[in-house]
Amino acid sequence: QVQLQQSGPGLVKPSETLSLTCSVSNYSISRGYYWGWIRQPPSKGLEWIGSISHTGTTYNNPSLKSRVTISIETSKNLFSLKLTSVTAADTAVYYCARGRGWTADDAFDFWGQGTVITVSS
Amino acid sequence: SYELTQPRSVSVSPGQTASITCSGDQLGNKYACWYQQKPGQSPVLVIYQDNKRPSGIPERFSGSNSGNTATLTISGTQAIDEADYYCQAWDSGTEVFGGGTRLTVL
Numbered sequence: 175q176v177q178l179q180q181s182g183p184g185l186v187k188p189s190e191t192l193s194l195t196c197s198v199s200n201y202s203i204s205r206g207y208y209w210g211w212i213r214q215p216p217s218k219g220l221e222w223i224g225s226i227s228h229t230g231t232t233y234n235n236p237s238l239k240s241r242v243t244i245s246i247e248t249s250k251n252l253f254s255l256k257l258t259s260v261t262a263a264d265t266a267v268y269y270c271a272r273g274r275g276w277t278a279d280d281a282f283d284f285w286g287q288g289t290v291i292t293v294s295s
Numbered sequence: 296s297y298e299l300t301q302p303r304s305v306s307v308s309p310g311q312t313a314s315i316t317c318s319g320d321q322l323g324n325k326y327a328c329w330y331q332q333k334p335g336q337s338p339v340l341v342i343y344q345d346n347k348r349p350s351g352i353p354e355r356f357s358g359s360n361s362g363n364t365a366t367l368t369i370s371g372t373q374a375i376d377e378a379d380y381y382c383q384a385w386d387s388g389t390e391v392f393g394g395g396t397r398l399t400v401l
Contacts, residue, residue: 274340
């Protein structure tokens, strides 16, 4: 069973950079698939942030594109999210997930546990 | 930008069939998938590629997609199915989620 373990600080100050890491177990990310980040503001729905392939091809949500960097480290079997210039609107539960197919346009079949991120001074 | 529209809430009696719709322009020409999310938990994939069930998902969950509407159907709905359900599709290099539907079993 593929497992995704998220890590990162829960509190970020306004204007600073949010950084999260997703470590993958029981599957070598160098083998393939896409890996994504999704967030959920309090009491709201899911919002896709972006996805990355094992070779580093990325797709990002246009509404966040200029602030988002998703990277992958196959040697460490993890991928990461950086979101710059955060504001209170970025407060959300952030999830990492695995795309089940070999292309970016597929469903997410395994999810991390979620990380509560609060943007506040 | 592409949008997927879901009803905010659906109610169903135990044992009955629940149908949750997801509407988008020419959605039938794309693959739709569905997630179940219970309070405080991560989403769980229940349907992918319109009508396929991942391993471990009960047979009472089924899906269809045609025209502008994808539908998640839960047959013989149980109390444990009470949750939020989200549809998702891919359009022009972007993953899009519907706004979510709260399924109440009463």
